[in-house]
Amino acid sequence: MKHILIIGATSAIAESTAKIFAQRGDRLYLLARNYERLSSLAEDLRIRGGASVGYSRLDVNNFDAHEEILTTAFAALGKIDVALITHGTLPDQKTCETDFNTALAELNANAISTVSLLTHLAKKLERQKNGTIAVITSVAGERGRQSNYVYGAAKGMVSVFLQGLRNRLHRSGVNVLDIKPGFVDTPMTARFDKGLLWSEPETIATGIVRALDMEKSMVYLPWFWKYIMLIIKSIPERIFKRLAL
Amino acid sequence: MELSGWGKYPTINAQVFHPLTHEDVLRCICDNPQNPLIARGLGRSYGDSSLAPHVISTRYLDHLLSFDESSGALTCSAGVSFADILSAFLPRGWFPPVTPGTKFVTIGGAIASDIHGKNHHREGSFTDHVSRLKIATISDGIVECSRERHPELFQATCGGMGLTGVILEATFGLKPIKSVYIDETTLKAKTLEEALDLFAIHHNAPYSVAWLDCSSSGRSLGRSVVMLGEHSVQGGLTPGKSLTLIVPVDMPSFVLNRYTIRAFNALYYNLLRKKRTERRIHYEPFFYSLDGIRHWNRLYGKNGFTQYQFVLPKQASLEGLTTVLERIAASKRASALAVLKAFGKNNTNYLSFPMEGCTLALDFKLDTGLFELLNELDSIVLDYGGRVYLTKDARMSAEMFKRSYPRWQSFMKVRKAYGADRVFHSLQSQRLGL
Numbered sequence: 001m002k003h004i005l006i007i008g009a010t011s012a013i014a015e016s017t018a019k020i021f022a023q024r025g026d027r028l029y030l031l032a033r034n035y036e037r038l039s040s041l042a043e044d045l046r047i048r049g050g051a052s053v054g055y056s057r058l059d060v061n062n063f064d065a066h067e068e069i070l071t072t073a074f075a076a077l078g079k080i081d082v083a084l085i086t087h088g089t090l091p092d093q094k095t096c097e098t099d100f101n102t103a104l105a106e107l108n109a110n111a112i113s114t115v116s117l118l119t120h121l122a123k124k125l126e127r128q129k130n131g132t133i134a135v136i137t138s139v140a141g142e143r144g145r146q147s148n149y150v151y152g153a154a155k156g157m158v159s160v161f162l163q164g165l166r167n168r169l170h171r172s173g174v175n176v177l178d179i180k181p182g183f184v185d186t187p188m189t190a191r192f193d194k195g196l197l198w199s200e201p202e203t204i205a206t207g208i209v210r211a212l213d214m215e216k217s218m219v220y221l222p223w224f225w226k227y228i229m230l231i232i233k234s235i236p237e238r239i240f241k242r243l244a245l
Numbered sequence: 246m247e248l249s250g251w252g253k254y255p256t257i258n259a260q261v262f263h264p265l266t267h268e269d270v271l272r273c274i275c276d277n278p279q280n281p282l283i284a285r286g287l288g289r290s291y292g293d294s295s296l297a298p299h300v301i302s303t304r305y306l307d308h309l310l311s312f313d314e315s316s317g318a319l320t321c322s323a324g325v326s327f328a329d330i331l332s333a334f335l336p337r338g339w340f341p342p343v344t345p346g347t348k349f350v351t352i353g354g355a356i357a358s359d360i361h362g363k364n365h366h367r368e369g370s371f372t373d374h375v376s377r378l379k380i381a382t383i384s385d386g387i388v389e390c391s392r393e394r395h396p397e398l399f400q401a402t403c404g405g406m407g408l409t410g411v412i413l414e415a416t417f418g419l420k421p422i423k424s425v426y427i428d429e430t431t432l433k434a435k436t437l438e439e440a441l442d443l444f445a446i447h448h449n450a451p452y453s454v455a456w457l458d459c460s461s462s463g464r465s466l467g468r469s470v471v472m473l474g475e476h477s478v479q480g481g482l483t484p485g486k487s488l489t490l491i492v493p494v495d496m497p498s499f500v501l502n503r504y505t506i507r508a509f510n511a512l513y514y515n516l517l518r519k520k521r522t523e524r525r526i527h528y529e530p531f532f533y534s535l536d537g538i539r540h541w542n543r544l545y546g547k548n549g550f551t552q553y554q555f556v557l558p559k560q561a562s563l564e565g566l567t568t569v570l571e572r573i574a575a576s577k578r579a580s581a582l583a584v585l586k587a588f589g590k591n592n593t594n595y596l597s598f599p600m601e602g603c604t605l606a607l608d609f610k611l612d613t614g615l616f617e618l619l620n621e622l623d624s625i626v627l628d629y630g631g632r633v634y635l636t637k638d639a640r641m642s643a644e645m646f647k648r649s650y651p652r653w654q655s656f657m658k659v660r661k662a663y664g665a666d667r668v669f670h671s672l673q674s675q676r677l678g679l
Contacts, residue, residue: 019333187305
């Protein structure tokens with residue numbers, strides 16, 4: 001039985017992942033902003049077999065609340081085997097290009113809030129000397145593209161932060177997992193038409209649980225994104241800048 | 246977003262809402278409702294039942310709400326699928342009371358279609374096991390109904406194709422099982438009559454269904470393989486891993502033609518050497534044989550296909566089915582898959598499909614002349630007192646519908662009483678004049 005903290009627990013990928021943990025009989029503590037959805041999810045996870053399911057409301061943009069709520073979560077769980085950070089928004093790139101306040105809000109929601117949460121979590125897990133910190137970033141963080149670079153910059157920042165954190169926490173026996181999904185069909189991406197490269201949240205969730213069990217440092221989900229990104233990253237910048245990506 | 250049913254025909258460009266809570270649904274249908282609007286689950290109805298310019302997806306209304314460990318009574322939101330229920334409850338020894346032929350169907354969809362399974366002859370259809378529903382209505386907000394409370398809304402919603410409101414949650418009983426395996430008996434029937442006799446002889450088998458060779462004719466018209474099953478007590482509850490194949494893109498439409506279909510059917514029938522075969526098989530291939538091939542609907546090509554499923558009353562079954570099969574054989578069309586099943590007694594829902602008798606489901610690739618043939622089949626079905634399943638339908642006429650579903654006017658009364666006729670319409674309901 002594992003003790004698992006999920007931040008942004010009502011995102012589609014987080015819910016699917018939490019269902020797998022619950023059906024394995026793990027202990028869960030959930031944090032999310034939508035309280036109505038959160039309490040309903042907690043009951044669902046109890047029915048599925050979660051050994052215990054606690055939850056609190058958290059607005060990740062309220063940085064000042066992070067430390068206290070994480071302390072509460074730690075106390076409720078006793079210890080933390082896995083802390084999974086999944087929250088995020090998908091900015092409207094066009095608006096961000098003309099309105100810095102929107103861009104700032106998006107960077108706060110997708111990067112700075114995560115850095116704040118990671119800072120508090122890292123202190124606690126470093127003391128605990130075991131466990132895994134896992135964060136959902138994105139393949140979009142690997143190379144900036146005109147259609148999506150504010151989101152990409154935020155996710156890329158988190159990925160680099162995680163690299164450093166992994167390096168630092170390795171000595172303490174704490175694993176840091178960077179989860180990089182490709183296109184996933186969730187409420188966040190509801191407005192897009194879906195093609196061949198799109199995946200279901202359930203597929204991503206299965207991949208997350210497998211990567212956690214294997215104590216991986218980084219994972220592309222589904223697997224084929226590893227090769228897509230290999231190609232995308234290998235295109236020389238002088239050609240890349242001309243592409244309509 | 247472009248949407249279609251499982252048959253890929255017809256398609257519509259729809260605005261899709263993804264409510265996360267019951268309150269979101271109410272906001273969606275009551276505050277300045279977009280019209281016409283219809284609820285949609287996993288899109289497994291074949292035709293246009295879940296298509297409208299505005300669609301409420303129940304995809305994220307996917308929480309289990311309560312479970313009684315002693316009785317097996319489960320309450321869940323409408324977007325929970327059979328696949329999800331199996332993954333959560335099968336390892337604990339519980340199974341859906343009635344299951345459709347694919348596990349990728351939501352509970353909301355199962356209720357709206359009043360789906361049936363291989364145990365209809367003994368257990369009735371899905372809604373016969375539903376004790377309580379919560380529905381978001383236009384006139385009265387969220388209404389809780391059952392056979393005792395608002396029985397007319399309950400009866401109209403069960404089998405009502407989503408036309409009374411948005412089904413939010415349901416309570417129904419799971420049944421206890423001891424194994425993930427099914428003890429299956431396979432019986433070959435040389436003729437249609439023999440197949441129907443086998444259903445009658447084995448009416449006590451918990452599950453029964455037949456695969457019918459629709460490309461056979463003459464003396465072997467309607468030759469079948471009847472499959473009987475019951476939950477095994479051996480083998481335990483650990484779910485096995487099943488292999489999934491994927492059809493990645495639409496196949497060219499010539500892949501399934503009458504020659505490949507005839508060859509496939511003859512091979513299937515003749516590979517079974519013995520008159521009677523017994524084996525223990527996993528529940529997945531027994532109940533969900535096609536779920537092992539993701540996107541199998543792409544095999545029919547980009548123009549799509551339609552499934553023609555009809556039922557005939559018991560006394561007319563043999564003669565009526567013979568007439569239909571002869572007409573299909575004469576048309577030189579073939580159905581890759583034909584599934585035959587004897588139904589038990591019907592329930593009292595206004596628009597539920599099953600009636601005591603025999604049902605046959607046929608898949609046809611869409612091409613010119615198909616609808617003319619299906620119209621002819623409609624009149625045969627009507628002559629014998631039968632009807633066509635709304636969940637599979639994409640083309641039936643309003644006249645055919647109204648003559649074969651005689652309680653449609655009672656249904657309309659309930660629809661009006663809850664203000665549903667002002668908002669909820671699918672392409673199908675508009676076509677059928679509902």
